[in-house]
Amino acid sequence: MRLTLNVWRQKGPSDKGGFEKHSLSDVSPDSSFLEMLDVLNEQLIEQGKEPIAFDHDCREGICGTCGMVINGMAHGPQQLTTTCQLHMRKFKDGDEIWIEPWRAKAFPVLKDLVVDRGSFDRIIQAGGYISVNTGSAPDANEILVPKTEADRAMDAAACIGCGACVAACPNASAMLFTSAKIAHLGLVPQGQPERYSRARNMVAQMDAEGFGGCTNHGECEAVCPKGITLENIARMNRDFVKGMFIARQEPKAQA
Amino acid sequence: MAQRNDELRDNAPSGPIETAWDRHRFDMKLVNPANKRKFDVIVVGTGLAGGAAAATLGELGYNVKAFCYQDSPRRAHSIAAQGGINAAKNYQGDGDSIYRLFYDTVKGGDYRSRERNVYRLAQISVDIIDQCAAQGVPFAREYGGTLTNRSFGGAQVSRTFYARGQTGQQLLLGAYQALERQINAGTVKMYPRTEMLELIVVDGRARGIVTRDMVTGKVEAHLAHAVILGTGGYGNVFYLSTNAKGCNVTASWRAHRKGAFFANPCYTQIHPTCIPVSGDHQSKLTLMSESLRNDGRVWVPKKKEDTGKKPSQIPEADRDYYLERKYPAFGNLVPRDIASRNAKDVCDEGRGVGPGGLGVYLDFADAIERLGKKAIEERYGNLFEMYERITDEDPYEVPMRIYPAVHYTMGGLWVDYNLMSNLPGLFVIGEANFSDHGANRLGASALMQGLADGYFVVPYTLGNYLWSERTDQKPVAADHPEVKKAVADVEARTTKLLSINGKRSVDSFHRELGKLMWDKCGMARNEAGLKEALARIPALRAEFWENLRVPGTGAELNQSLEKAGRVADFLELAELFAKDALHRRESAGGHFREESQTPEGEALRDDENFSYVAAWEFNGVGEEPTLHKEQLDFEYVKLTQRSYK
Ligand SMILES: Cc1cc2nc3c(=O)[nH]c(=O)nc-3n(C[C@H](O)[C@H](O)[C@H](O)COP(=O)(O)OP(=O)(O)OC[C@H]3O[C@@H](n4cnc5c(N)ncnc54)[C@H](O)[C@@H]3O)c2cc1C
Ligand code: SF4
Ligand code: FES
Numbered sequence: 001m002r003l004t005l006n007v008w009r010q011k012g013p014s015d016k017g018g019f020e021k022h023s024l025s026d027v028s029p030d031s032s033f034l035e036m037l038d039v040l041n042e043q044l045i046e047q048g049k050e051p052i053a054f055d056h057d058c059r060e061g062i063c064g065t066c067g068m069v070i071n072g073m074a075h076g077p078q079q080l081t082t083t084c085q086l087h088m089r090k091f092k093d094g095d096e097i098w099i100e101p102w103r104a105k106a107f108p109v110l111k112d113l114v115v116d117r118g119s120f121d122r123i124i125q126a127g128g129y130i131s132v133n134t135g136s137a138p139d140a141n142e143i144l145v146p147k148t149e150a151d152r153a154m155d156a157a158a159c160i161g162c163g164a165c166v167a168a169c170p171n172a173s174a175m176l177f178t179s180a181k182i183a184h185l186g187l188v189p190q191g192q193p194e195r196y197s198r199a200r201n202m203v204a205q206m207d208a209e210g211f212g213g214c215t216n217h218g219e220c221e222a223v224c225p226k227g228i229t230l231e232n233i234a235r236m237n238r239d240f241v242k243g244m245f246i247a248r249q250e251p252k253a254q255a
Numbered sequence: 256m257a258q259r260n261d262e263l264r265d266n267a268p269s270g271p272i273e274t275a276w277d278r279h280r281f282d283m284k285l286v287n288p289a290n291k292r293k294f295d296v297i298v299v300g301t302g303l304a305g306g307a308a309a310a311t312l313g314e315l316g317y318n319v320k321a322f323c324y325q326d327s328p329r330r331a332h333s334i335a336a337q338g339g340i341n342a343a344k345n346y347q348g349d350g351d352s353i354y355r356l357f358y359d360t361v362k363g364g365d366y367r368s369r370e371r372n373v374y375r376l377a378q379i380s381v382d383i384i385d386q387c388a389a390q391g392v393p394f395a396r397e398y399g400g401t402l403t404n405r406s407f408g409g410a411q412v413s414r415t416f417y418a419r420g421q422t423g424q425q426l427l428l429g430a431y432q433a434l435e436r437q438i439n440a441g442t443v444k445m446y447p448r449t450e451m452l453e454l455i456v457v458d459g460r461a462r463g464i465v466t467r468d469m470v471t472g473k474v475e476a477h478l479a480h481a482v483i484l485g486t487g488g489y490g491n492v493f494y495l496s497t498n499a500k501g502c503n504v505t506a507s508w509r510a511h512r513k514g515a516f517f518a519n520p521c522y523t524q525i526h527p528t529c530i531p532v533s534g535d536h537q538s539k540l541t542l543m544s545e546s547l548r549n550d551g552r553v554w555v556p557k558k559k560e561d562t563g564k565k566p567s568q569i570p571e572a573d574r575d576y577y578l579e580r581k582y583p584a585f586g587n588l589v590p591r592d593i594a595s596r597n598a599k600d601v602c603d604e605g606r607g608v609g610p611g612g613l614g615v616y617l618d619f620a621d622a623i624e625r626l627g628k629k630a631i632e633e634r635y636g637n638l639f640e641m642y643e644r645i646t647d648e649d650p651y652e653v654p655m656r657i658y659p660a661v662h663y664t665m666g667g668l669w670v671d672y673n674l675m676s677n678l679p680g681l682f683v684i685g686e687a688n689f690s691d692h693g694a695n696r697l698g699a700s701a702l703m704q705g706l707a708d709g710y711f712v713v714p715y716t717l718g719n720y721l722w723s724e725r726t727d728q729k730p731v732a733a734d735h736p737e738v739k740k741a742v743a744d745v746e747a748r749t750t751k752l753l754s755i756n757g758k759r760s761v762d763s764f765h766r767e768l769g770k771l772m773w774d775k776c777g778m779a780r781n782e783a784g785l786k787e788a789l790a791r792i793p794a795l796r797a798e799f800w801e802n803l804r805v806p807g808t809g810a811e812l813n814q815s816l817e818k819a820g821r822v823a824d825f826l827e828l829a830e831l832f833a834k835d836a837l838h839r840r841e842s843a844g845g846h847f848r849e850e851s852q853t854p855e856g857e858a859l860r861d862d863e864n865f866s867y868v869a870a871w872e873f874n875g876v877g878e879e880p881t882l883h884k885e886q887l888d889f890e891y892v893k894l895t896q897r898s899y900k
Contacts, residue, residue, distance in 0.1 A: 011811075012811065012812075028533075028534050028535075028536050030533040030534055030536075030647075031533075031534065031536035031537075032538075032645075034538070035536045035537070035538050036536075038536070038538055038762070039536060042760055042762060042763075044806075045760045045804060045806060045815070046760070048804075048806070049806065050806045050807050051806065051814065051815060053812055053814055055326065056500060057325060057330055057332070057499040057500055057501050058330075058332070058334065058335050058499045058500075059499070059500060059538065059539045059541075060335055060539075060541055060542075060641070061641065061644075062334050062335050062421070062424055063325070063330040063331075063332075063334050063335065063499065064329070064330060065325060065326065065330050078644075080640075081644060085641070085644050085645070087644065087645065087647075089647060110470055110812055111811070111812040114812060116326070117326055117327065118326070118327075118447070120327065121327050121328075121329075121435060121438075121445075121447075124329075124431075124432060124435045125435045125436070125438055125439040126439070128432055128435065129390070129432035129433060129435060129436045130389065130390050130391045130432070131436060132386075132389045132390055132433075133311075133314045134307075134310070134311040134314060134386060134433075134710045134711070134714070135382070135386070135710075135711070136389075137382075137385040137386045137388065137389035138385065138389070139385055140344070140384045140385045140387075140388035140389075140394075140402055141346060141401050141402060143388065144399065144400030144401060145396055145400050146396070146398075146400050147396045147397065147398050147400065150393050150394070150395070150396040151393075151396075153391070153393040154393040154418060154419055154421075154425075157393050157418075157425060157428065158419075158421065158424075160424075161327065161329055161330075184391065184393065185391050188391045188393065190388070190389055190390070190391045191391050
C-alpha cells in the first residue's frame with residue numbers, strides 16, 4: 001500500500017506545533033497502525049531526521065498507553081479497537097491519513113503525539129479504590145457476589161484509561177472514564193461503604209482538573225475501545241447526588 | 256570459566272517445611288510504627304510485584320518513592336496477563352492443597368527451584384485471592400456468588416482464578432488503586448515516566464538509584480535505606496516476544512554490574528499459543544491465553560501435502576492431534592515447554608500450517624459443538640476478537656493458527672529466601688528475580704508470585720533487614736563520591752549514545768540481536784550454535800557502539816535514546832545468556848540442549864552435575880564472569896524424570 005500521512009509535530013508543551021507531510025510506499029496491510037509508524041520512523045532516522053514521538057507499550061489493546069486521533073476519530077475508524085490493534089487493511093491503497101494527539105486542556109501535549117494524562121491518576125487518587133490494607137481481608141468466599149453483578153462490575157472495570165473518551169468529547173469531559181471506576185467499585189459489595197463519598201470526591205477532582213461537563217453527545221461511548229457504556233454516567237450522577245446529600249447531613253466536625 | 260567454591264547460601268529456615276515461613280516471620284525483627292517513617296525505601300517498577308510492595312510498604316508507614324517508565328503505574332506489563340492466577344484454595348473440592356500446588360510447581364519447574372521458597376509461595380497463594388477480592392477485583396463467579404476456577408497447563412486440578420481474559424489487568428488495577436490510595440495519603444511519592452539507569456552502592460549496600468526524567472531529560476540521584484527492584488523480565492532480548500515494547504533488563508543489569516549476581520539467565524519460557532509472525536514489519540508477538548488449551552485441540556495434518564489445504568478440507572482421519580496422541584494423561588494441557596517443543600518438531604517435519612509453515616492449528620470446533628458458541632464466547636470472547644483483529648480470520652469458523660513465542664524469563668537477579676540479592680539492601684521481586692519457577696514456570700503462577708512477593712513477603716523481610724542492620728546504614732550525603740560517580744556515569748553514557756552519529760537505528764540492532772538469540776538460544780540449543788552466538792554477540796555490540804544513530808538531544812523526550820540505553824544492556828546480557836546456556840550441558844524445563852534428550856526426545860536432566868542455581872558475578876564487559884553455585888537440595892519432592900504421558 002502507498003499512503004500519504006499528515007502527522008502532528010510539536011517540540012514541547014509550549015511549542016505551537018503543526019502538521020508535517022510524509023509519504024510511505026510498501027506498507028503491508030497486515031501491519032498494525034503503529035507498525036506502519038515504526039516504518040516511517042525508521043525512514044526518518046535514515047534521513048537524519050527526528051522520529052515521531054508516540055506513546056505505546058503493550059501493543060495488545062490492554063495497557064491504554066497508545067492513542068491518537070486518526071482522520072478525526074480517536075483511535076481511528078474501527079470500532080472497539082485501540083490504535084495499536086488497528087490494522088492497515090482497514091485503509092485503502094493511496095489513502096491520505098491525518099494523525100493528531102488527544103486534544104484537551106487536561107491532557108497537555110508533551111511532544112508530537114504524546115500527551116500527559118496524569119489527571120486520570122489524580123482522579124483515581126481522589127477515591128478510586130476500596131480502602132483495605134494488605135493482610136486484613138476475610139476469606140474470599142465469605143462475601144458472595146451474584147454472577148450478574150460481578151459481570152456488570154467487570155464490564156465497567158474493563159476501562160483501560162486511554163483517554164479516547166476525553167479526546168472525542170466536544171467538551172473534553174472525563175465522565176465516561178470516571179464513571180467506569182465509580183460503577184465498577186459501586187457494583188460490588190466490597191465497595192459499598194465508600195460508595196457515595198467515592199463518587200463525590202472523584203467528581204470533584206475531575207472538575208478540578210479542568211475536564212468539561214457532559215452534554216450527552218455520546219461521542220465518548222462511540223470511540224471507547226472497551227465498550228464502556230453511557231449507563232455508567234447515569235449511575236455516577238445518581239451516586240454523586242446521593243453523596244452530596246449525605247455530605248450535607250454529616251455534622252461539620254467530620255467533614 | 257572461572258569457578259569458586261564458596262557456595263551461595265539461601266538463608267532459608269531449616270526444620271519442617273510446613274512451618275518454615277511462620278517460624279521465620281516470628282524470628283524476624285519488627286520495626287515499630289513510629290520508626291517506620293524514618294526509613295526511606297525506593298521501589299523501582301510498579302507492576303504487580305512493585306505496585307503491591309509500594310502500596311503495602313506505604314500502608315505500613317514507610318517513606319516510599321516508586322518509579323516506572325510508563326506514564327502511569329496502571330500500564331505496567333502485568334496488565335497484559337490474560338489467563339489467571341493460581342491459588343491452593345481447593346474451592347472446587349477436587350483434591351487441591353498447598354502441598355499439591357507446591358509439588359506441581361517444583362515438578363513443573365523441572366526440579367530447578369528452591370523447595371522452601373516454592374512452599375511459601377503455595378501457602379501465600381490463598382491470602383492473595385482474599386486480598387484481591389477485598390479490593391474489588393471482579394473475579395469470575397458461579398451463579399451462587401462464589402468464586403469459580405478453571406484448569407491451566409501442567410495441573411490436574413482446577414485452581415486458577417480469573418477475571419474474564421483480563422486477569423492481569425484486574426489484579427494490576429487492584430494494586431494500582433491501593434498504590435494511588437497511598438499516594439493520596441502521602442506515604443508514597445510516585446515518579447512516572449522516570450527510568451532507573453544506575454544503582455548506587457555505598458559501603459557494599461544498595462543505597463539509591465540514578466534516574467532520568469523521560470520528559471525533561473533531568474538526571475537525578477535518589478537515596479534510601481533500601482532499594483527494591485520489581486522491574487520485570489528480559490524476554491525482549493529476543494526483540495520479538497509477547498512482552499510490552501518497553502520491557503527491559505536495564506534496572507537488573509545495572510544492579511548486576513554493581514555486584515548483584517544474575518541467576519540462570521538461560522531459563523526462558525517459550526509460550527506455545529501465540530499468533531504466528533505475519534511479516535518483516537512485526538514489532539511484537541501476541542499471546543493467545545493458554546487457557547484456550549482447555550477447550551481447543553491442537554493439530555496439524557498428518558501428511559505434508561495437506562498443509563496447503565484449507566483445514567475444513569482435511570478429514571478427521573488425516574489430522575494428527577499430536578499432543579493427545581503422545582501425552583494421553585495431559586493431552587492438550589501439557590506444560591508449556593513440552594507443548595512448544597512439539598509444535599517446533601511438527602513444523603520442522605514440514606507439517607506446519609500458515610505463512611512459512613510456522614504454525615499449528617488450535618481448533619474449537621468440538622468445544623463449540625459440545626458447549627455451544629455462547630459458552631465459548633463467554634470464556635474466550637475477547638481473545639477471539641483480538642485474534643480476528645490481528646489475523647482477519649474468525650476462530651469460531653476456522654481453527655486458530657498458533658506458534659510458540661518468547662514469553663517469560665525464569666532467570667533473573669539471584670535472591671535468598673528473604674528476596675534479598677547478594678548485595679545487602681537490594682531486594683528483587685516479581686519476574687525480575689530468579690526465584691520460584693526453576694527452569695519452567697507453570698501457567699498462572701507469575702501473577703501469584705509477583706503478588707506474593709509484593710504484598711506478603713518483602714514487607715516482612717525488608718523490615719527485618721532495616722531494623723536488624725540499622726546501625727550499618729549511615730546517612731549517605733548527596734555529594735558522597737559514589738553518588739556523584741553514579742550520576743556522572745549516567746550522564747557520560749547518555750552523551751556517548753548521542754554522539755556516535757553512525758548509520759544504523761537502534762531498532763535495526765535490536766532486531767538483529769533478537770534474530771540471533773532466537774536462532775541460537777531459542778527453543779532448542781546446542782554447543783555449536785551457542786558458540787557461534789558467543790562469537791557474534793560481542794561483534795554486534797562493538798558495531799553498536801561505533802555505528803549507532805540516535806537523533807535528538809538528551810534534554811527532551813527522546814524515545815530513540817531510551818531504546819538505545821536498553822538495547823546496550825541487552826547486548827551485554829545476551830552474552831551472559833549464551834554463556835549460561837552453554838555451560839548448562841543438561842536440558843531442564845525451558846532450556847533444551849539437543850545433546851541431552853531421552854530417546855523419545857524429551858528434555859533430559861543431569862541431576863548429578865547440574866542440580867544447582869548458576870549465579871554469575873560480573874567482572875567487566877567482555878570479561879569472564881565468575882560462576883557461583885547454590886546447590887539445590889530436595890527433601891520433600893522426589894526427583895523424577897518429568898512425565899506427562
Ligand atoms: C501476554 C502475557 C500474558 C501473561 N499471562 C499470564 C497469566 O495468565 N498468568 C500469569 O501468572 N502470568 C502471566 N504472564 C506473566 C506475568 O504477566 C508477568 O510475569 C508479571 O506480570 C510480571 O510482573 P512484574 O511486576 O514482575 O513486572 P512488570 O509488570 O513487567 O512490571 C515492571 C515494572 O517495572 C518498571 N520498569 C522496568 N524497567 C524500569 C526502569 N529501568 N526504570 C524504572 N522502571 C522500570 C515498569 O515501568 C513496570 O512498572 C503473562 C505475560 C505476558 C507477556
Ligand atoms: S472509558 Fe473507554 S475511552 Fe475512556 S479511558 Fe476508559 S477505555 Fe478509554
Ligand atoms: S499500546 Fe497498549 S493499548 Fe495500545
